[in-house]
Structures are given as structure tokens and as C-alpha cells.
Amino acid sequence: MSKKISLLVVDDEESVRDSLHNWFLEDGYRVACAESAKEALALLENDSFDIILTDIKMPGMDGLEMLKRIKTLKPDAVVIVMTAFATVDTAVQALKDGAFDYVTKPFDPDDLSHLIRNASKQITLTTENERLRDRVVTLENVEDIIGDSEAMRNLLKEVESVAQSSASVIINGESGTGKELIARAIHANSSRRFFPMVSVHCGALSESLLESELFGHEKGAFTGAVYNRKGRFEMADNGTIFLDEIATISPKMQIELLRVLESKSFMRVGGNKTINSDFRVICATNRDLKKMVDNGTFREDLYYRLNVVNIVIPPLRSRKEDIPLLVDHFIKKFCTSMSRNTVNIEPGAIKRLQDFDFPGNVRELENMIERAIVIGNGKEIKVKDLPLNKDVAVSQVESLEDLEKRHVLFILDKYEWNVSRAAKALQVDRVTLYNKIKKYDLKQSS
Amino acid sequence: MGLKRITLITLGYFEREILKNVAALVENELKGRVDSKMEHYDLESHFDPVRKQYNGNTLLKYVEANLAYDDRKTIALVAVDLYIPILTYIFGQAYLNGSSGIASLYRLGNERYGLPRDEALLNSRFAKEIIHELGHCFGLIHCHTFDCVMKVSTYVEDIDQKSTSFCSKCRQQLEQDGHL
Numbered sequence: 001m002s003k004k005i006s007l008l009v010v011d012d013e014e015s016v017r018d019s020l021h022n023w024f025l026e027d028g029y030r031v032a033c034a035e036s037a038k039e040a041l042a043l044l045e046n047d048s049f050d051i052i053l054t055d056i057k058m059p060g061m062d063g064l065e066m067l068k069r070i071k072t073l074k075p076d077a078v079v080i081v082m083t084a085f086a087t088v089d090t091a092v093q094a095l096k097d098g099a100f101d102y103v104t105k106p107f108d109p110d111d112l113s114h115l116i117r118n119a120s121k122q123i124t125l126t127t128e129n130e131r132l133r134d135r136v137v138t139l140e141n142v143e144d145i146i147g148d149s150e151a152m153r154n155l156l157k158e159v160e161s162v163a164q165s166s167a168s169v170i171i172n173g174e175s176g177t178g179k180e181l182i183a184r185a186i187h188a189n190s191s192r193r194f195f196p197m198v199s200v201h202c203g204a205l206s207e208s209l210l211e212s213e214l215f216g217h218e219k220g221a222f223t224g225a226v227y228n229r230k231g232r233f234e235m236a237d238n239g240t241i242f243l244d245e246i247a248t249i250s251p252k253m254q255i256e257l258l259r260v261l262e263s264k265s266f267m268r269v270g271g272n273k274t275i276n277s278d279f280r281v282i283c284a285t286n287r288d289l290k291k292m293v294d295n296g297t298f299r300e301d302l303y304y305r306l307n308v309v310n311i312v313i314p315p316l317r318s319r320k321e322d323i324p325l326l327v328d329h330f331i332k333k334f335c336t337s338m339s340r341n342t343v344n345i346e347p348g349a350i351k352r353l354q355d356f357d358f359p360g361n362v363r364e365l366e367n368m369i370e371r372a373i374v375i376g377n378g379k380e381i382k383v384k385d386l387p388l389n390k391d392v393a394v395s396q397v398e399s400l401e402d403l404e405k406r407h408v409l410f411i412l413d414k415y416e417w418n419v420s421r422a423a424k425a426l427q428v429d430r431v432t433l434y435n436k437i438k439k440y441d442l443k444q445s446s
Numbered sequence: 447m448g449l450k451r452i453t454l455i456t457l458g459y460f461e462r463e464i465l466k467n468v469a470a471l472v473e474n475e476l477k478g479r480v481d482s483k484m485e486h487y488d489l490e491s492h493f494d495p496v497r498k499q500y501n502g503n504t505l506l507k508y509v510e511a512n513l514a515y516d517d518r519k520t521i522a523l524v525a526v527d528l529y530i531p532i533l534t535y536i537f538g539q540a541y542l543n544g545s546s547g548i549a550s551l552y553r554l555g556n557e558r559y560g561l562p563r564d565e566a567l568l569n570s571r572f573a574k575e576i577i578h579e580l581g582h583c584f585g586l587i588h589c590h591t592f593d594c595v596m597k598v599s600t601y602v603e604d605i606d607q608k609s610t611s612f613c614s615k616c617r618q619q620l621e622q623d624g625h626l
Contacts, residue, residue: 015503019530025542027598028587082532106534110600 005120006030006047010040010054010063011082016105020053023112037061041069048074051100051119056083056090064094071098076126078119082107145181146329147322151314155182158311163189168261168306170246171284173313176363179284180244182313187240192280195239198232203245207253212269215256221270233266236279246306247287247298258302281306316358316365323354326362330369331381343373345381352388371403405440408433417444450625451518452580454482455509458489460525464551464569468523471573475595475610476580485513489526499529502536506548514545519583521576527552537575537599540582547579554602571605584625586616 007029009020017033024031032049034040036058043049052070056063063081070077081094086104094102100119103111145156162169163186171179180199187197200213208222216231232241243249249257260266265276283306292298316323327345335342358364372385387406408426415421423433436442454469465482473480492500492508509522521540528536528550537554540547554571556564574595581596589596594613599605612620620626 013531015501015531018503019532022539022542023530023532026539026582026587106529106532108600109533109536112533113598113600 004028004030005051005116005123006032006049007116008040008043008049008052009033010035010037010052010058010066012036012055012058016055024116027113027116029116037063037066040066044070044073050078050123051116052077052079054079054081056081056094057085064090064097067094067097067099078122080115080119144329145178145185146326147319148325149319149322151319152322155311155313156185159185160189162186162309162311166190166192166280167308168281169283169309169311170289170307171282171311171313172289173284173286174315174359174361175286176358176361177313177315178362179286179313180242182311183240183242183282183284186282187242187280190240190280192239195237196235197240197242198236199242199244200232201244202253203248207250210249210253211256214260215266215268216271217269218271221268225270228268231266231268233260233277233279234275237277238279240280240282243281243283245285246283247285247289247292251299254299254302258299258305261302261305316361320354323365324350326365327353327369330366331373334370334373338373340373340378343376343379343381346383349381349383349386352383352386356388367403371407375407404436405442408436408440409442412437412442412444450478452476452478452480453513453515453518453520454480454523454576455513455520456482456484456523457487457505457509458524458526460484460523464572465523467565467569468572468576471569471610472576472580475573475577489524494529497529499527499535500524502528502530502539502548506539506541506546509548510541510544510546516545518545519580520546521579521583522546522548523572523576524548524550525552526550537605538579540579542582542587543585544583547583549575549579551575554605559602567606570610571602574605574608574610575599577610581612581616584620585623586612586619589613589616591615
């Protein structure tokens with residue numbers, strides 16, 4: 001059931017107060033009355049009202065002055081100004097000062113009903129807006145950052161406090177620890193959350209491509225530049241730019257980046273027009289940037305410009321108590337995406353996972369669980385479904401081909417390279433298995 | 447407890463036939479005892495020469511002070527145009543959970559809108575307004591159900607849309623409060 005809308009009627013005429021009081025009571029609103037602006041402001045100190053209807057001409061403080069004071073204290077307040085002596089000037093002034101509406105007494109009963117209905121809708125919209133904003137923050141929040149360990153709780157506290165400012169951040173963490181997730185959580189909880197967060201994987205691009213990606217280019221700037229293109233700095237205006245693998249950028253790009261960070265302006269590649277952009281920078285790296293500064297491979301001035309706040313994400317092996325939670329999360333995730341019933345995991349498998357070091361961190365665990373669900377019996381993940389055998393390479397699996405290659409090798413090893421038995425286990429024919437062996441250049445280890 | 451007795455009192459000039467017909471309609475709907483009488487009361491003290499209308503607030507206060515009783519609900523009926531300071535006109539008003547209300551037929555006749563006089567329609571509209579004000583006296587607020595007699599009406603077309611009856615929700619509240 002929705003909350004009753006509450007109204008405060010402010011008018012020095014008793015008959016007006018009584019009339020409106022009765023009228024609104026009959027409509028089911030909660031109503032209070034005040035005979036002066038001073039009395040109304042005193043009431044507002046102890047109680048909140050959704051809609052305030054005020055006369056303009058009153059002894060002492062007039063309605064317009066009261067309107068200004070109310071809007072200062074509560075900018076969202078819905079204030080309707082009524083007067084029997086309407087002028088264009090007062091109407092304009094009232095609306096400029098933030099009145100929701102300006103009405104002339106007496107008004108048509110239908111107009112009064114409409115007025116209050118529209119004002120109520122405004123309140124509902126404002127409340128709904130606030131609720132949706134909160135929901136957006138929750139959706140982009142920390143749902144995928146799983147962990148109840150002290151390390152993770154401390155990390156989330158850091159995220160919360162860092163998000164409140166626009167300070168530059170460097171996120172340090174091994175590969176697969178969730179650096180981009182943390183960056184997204186910082187952005188989603190910041191005042192910039194209604195603007196984009198733009199990601200750039202610096203390690204995946206050559207210097208010239210990275211330059212074009214970051215600054216954009218003008219048509220004809222280089223071969224293949226057939227149109228104007230906005231760069232990531234421009235796209236991140238009012239938002240956040242996330243520079244992943246910042247340690248990989250060339251010395252020339254370091255200078256360019258420093259210049260942009262200092263001036264918040266740049267030109268597109270091949271362009272001559274200065275573009276301004278207000279963005280927040282979050283960087284990520286699995287390297288020790290301070291060491292790189294010390295040995296001269298990363299600029300010291302850039303380092304200090306970026307490293308206003310440093311967040312370190314702990315590796316998975318230092319928070320093994322979070323593994324059961326992560327496993328549970330990934331099981332749900334993949335079973336949902338594969339439209340399967342949720343599978344269990346045998347306790348022995350959890351124990352084995354917790355004994356594992358996970359050099360690939362959470363990403364590696366995620367891949368393991370996905371693989372186990374794909375190849376498992378559909379009811380329970382068993383130890384044998386997990387590639388924890390020390391003879392199997394535990395390097396990070398990036399693609400389905402990698403996954404297939406490892407699995408085929410695993411089965412061949414398991415059946416001591418008996419192709420017939422391995423093919424039967426893999427549910428493929430011998431020819432297919434031989435093709436796989438050739439494709440992946442698999443060899444029996446001696 | 448059952449429905450309290452209802453008294454309909456006309457003030458100022460009023461056609462007897464209309465009172466009789468309207469009282470019958472109200473009694474038919476509320477299944478309670480409805481008394482009706484005519485008072486010879488001069489409404490001039492409530493007249494506003496600037497607005498050329500009669501003040502509904504002062505009139506209601508008069509009715510409450512002089513004509514209402516605790517053991518019944520009293521609705522004063524008038525044939526003049528009523529207003530309250532904030533609105534251009536009203537059809538009627540009452541004290542919420544109170545003993546009295548007022549209702550006017552001035553704006554309910556078809557002839558007011560350039561249409562042929564329709565006695566039955568006038569009686570029906572007036573009965574609905576009286577039952578509406580009685581509903582307020584019994585503690586009911588405006589209802590959003592489109593054909594409930596407690597739906598707010600700002601034009602006669604609105605009155606025509608609704609019925610003379612309370613919706614199930616309003617009826618349930620009346621029963622819970624011991625009025626039916």
C-alpha cells in the first residue's frame with residue numbers, strides 16, 4: 001500500500017485553510033495547516049510534507065520568501081504558490097525560485113484535483129528516480145566480486161572510499177584476480193556512474209594503434225583512416241577511463257599520457273583542434289611499477305600522477321576461504337547460461353581446489369568450473385572433472401581450443417595413449433581423435 | 447449499530463416535489479430511515495455580493511451548530527450556488543466523520559448547461575451528491591472506483607458516470623465501522 005501523500009497548507013485566511021483542509025481530507029491526504037510562513041517553517045523542521053501549498057501575500061514573511069527558504073533546505077520540495085492577485089512578475093519569480101506551479105484563487109475544483117495529482121506524480125517520479133539510481137548502483141555494484149575473507153572485505157571498503165573521490169587509481173594484482181571488476185566497482189559507486197567507463201587494453205595494441213585508440217583520429221590521418229573517429233579519452237568525458245596493462249605502454253605513449261593527464265586536453269591523430277575531456281583514470285597492472293620507475297622503464301612523473309591511490313588485489317591462494325563461495329557462484333553462473341539444472345560439487349573436490357595454488361587466480365578457477373560442468377555427468381562435479389593433476393599444465397586457459405587440447409591430452413594420458421579407449425571415453429571415433437592429435441601436435445610424454 | 451437516521455433539511459426556497467423524490471432515492475439506496483423536512487431559513491447572511499454565490503463554509507458551520515444532532519446525520523439541501531474561498535464552486539461538502547453536510551442542486555440541472563430540463567436526471571444527480579456527502583459523514587474519503595458514489599465529481603458529467611451505490615470496498619468499510 002502506498003504512503004499517504006501529505007500536504008501543508010499555508011494561508012493567513014482561516015476560511016481558505018479550512019476549505020483546503022476539508023477538501024484534502026476527503027481526498028484521503030494527510031493535511032496540516034499553518035497561518036503564517038513562520039509557523040510553516042517551524043512545522044517543516046519537525047515533519048516532512050510532500051506538497052506545500054502557500055499563499056503569497058501573508059503578514060510577516062511572504063510566500064515567495066518562504067519558497068526560497070524551503071527550496072534551500074529541500075531542493076526536491078514540491079511547492080505550489082497560490083494567490084488571488086496574480087501578476088506575470090510574481091508568477092515568473094515564483095517559478096524561477098522553484099515553485100512547482102503557480103495558481104490563481106479561486107480555482108476550478110477540477111483544476112485543484114489535477115494540480116494535486118500532477119504534484120503527486122512528480123513526487124512519485126522523484127522517489128522512483130532515487131530508487132532506480134540506487135538500483136543502478138546495486139546492479140553495477142560488487143555482485144561479481146565474491147569473497148567473505150578479511151582480505152576481500154578490506155578491499156571492498158577501499159573501493160567504497162576510493163569511489164567517493166575522482167583520484168587516479170592504480171590497481172595492482174596478478175593476472176586473473178579481477179582488476180577490471182574492481183575498476184568497474186569503483187566507477188559504479190562514484191559520482192561519475194551515470195557516464196561511461198571506457199576500457200583500453202594497452203597491452204594488446206601497438207603504439208600507433210594505441211595512440212589512435214586513445215586520442216581518436218581525423219579522416220585521412222593515416223592509411224585506413226577513412227572517417228573521423230572519437231578516441232577513448234573523448235568518450236570518457238565526465239566518466240572514467242580504465243587503462244589495463246599500463247606497464248606495457250611505450251616511453252612515447254607515457255609522455256603523451258602524462259600531457260593529457262595534466263592538461264585534460266588533446267588533439268586527435270591528424271587533427272588540429274584541441275579537445276577537452278574531464279575523465280577519471282584508473283589503471284591496472286600485474287607488474288611492479290615502482291621497480292620499473294627505479295630501473296628507468298616507467299616515467300617517475302607519470303607514476304606519481306597515476307598512483308594517487310593504490311589498490312592491491314590479493315591472489316586467490318592468499319584467500320582460499322573464498323574458494324567455496326566462488327565455486328558456488330560459478331556453478332550457478334554456468335548452469336544458468338547453459339540452461340542446465342544446478343550441479344553439486346563433492347566435498348573432496350572443494351578440498352582439492354583449496355589445496356591448489358591457482359597461478360591463474362579467479363579466472364583459472366572459473367575456467368575449471370566451466371570445464372567441469374561441460375564434461376561432467378551433469379549432477380555432481382567430482383575431483384576427476386577438475387584438471388588438478390600435477391602432470392597437466394595449469395597455465396591459464398584462454399580459449400575453447402586450449403580447453404579441448406588440454407582435455408584430449410588429459411584423456412590420452414589417462415588411458416596411456418590407447419587411442420581406442422581414449423576415443424571411446426571422449427565419445428568420438430578414432431579418426432577424429434587422430435585428427436585432434438595431429439592438430440594440437442600432441443605427444444606422449446615419456 | 448446500524449445506519450444512523452438521516453435527516454434531509456431544505457433551507458431557503460426549494461421545490462417540495464424534488465425533496466420527496468430525492469429522499470425516496472436516498473432511502474432506497476441506504477435502506478435506512480430518512481426523514482425530510484423544510485426549514486424556512488434566510489440564506490442571505492451567507493451570500494457574497496462580490497462572488498454572487500453563497501459561502502459553503504459558513505453555511506456548513508451554521509448547519510452543524512444549529513441543525514445537527516449526534517444521533518443522526520443531517521444534510522442541508524439548498525438550491526443556490528455554493529462556493530468555498532479556494533474554489534470557483536462546490537456541489538456540496540460535509541465534515542468527515544461528522545454529523546452534518548450540505549448539498550446544492552444549483553449546478554445539477556440540465557438547463558444550467560443549455561440542455562432541456564430533465565427532472566429524473568436532476569433527482570438522480572442530487573441523490574448521488576447527497577449520498578456522497580453522507581458517505582463523508584460516515585467517514586469515507588474519495589474513492590477511485592469509477593462508478594462508486596464516493597468518486598469525486600467536479601462536473602455533472604462525472605456525477606452521471608457514477609452510480610448511487612458504494613463500491614464493495616467502501617461498503618466493507620461502512621460495515622466494519624458499524625454503519626451498515
